[in-house]
Amino acid sequence: AQKVTQAQTEISVVEKEDVTLDCVYETRDTTYYLFWYKQPPSGELVFLIRRNSFDEQNEISGRYSWNFQKSTSSFNFTITASQVVDSAVYFCALSVVWNYGGSQGNLIFGKGTKLSVKP
């Protein structure tokens, strides 16, 4: 069975601080995909990043960076120089490939980390 654990329920930082959101996943599949989504108060899940299990390269996108380590089954997300607009709930998610001609399996979400960035 697959599982995603986000141990941090809530994090509060002051603007311009760096913050790391932790994500640990469990799966026996060798091919899988990891995601991060942002959920502002409006409720919509905003896609941030997708990585596949064969690509362990870290990725940086502006103030966002992701560290994928298969050895520890972790996919952590760092926001550098946080801003008030980063305040939201962040979800880490996992999906595996179904046996439907390579179709995308459903997303398994962690419980989310609520990030509050104070001015």
Added chain:
Amino acid sequence: DAGVTQSPTHLIKTRGQQVTLRCSPKSGHDTVSWYQQALGQGPQFIFQYYEEEERQRGNFPDRFSGHQFPNYSSELNVNALLLGDSALYLCASSLGVLPGQGARDYGYTFGSGTRLTVV
């Protein structure tokens, strides 16, 4: 390029009633998945529809049913509503078959959800 559209945005129903939620997928997507997000939790997979058939189902009772139309839009029906069905219901659209490792349009696009309150 229209994203995922869900209706209604909010709904209040009485215990025992039935409800229908609607979803129009992102342009170019042919698959619709439904998720239930209880307060303070991560979204939970209900089921996925592809080619007008339910392709996969999560751990939800038969009271939850769905339908996909030829234009790829979808409905989620919940019968005999319980207080515990109160949640944010999210619709996600995607491509039914993986286009290949190099494809960038990959993953799920979520709507803003329908907030269902059962009283």
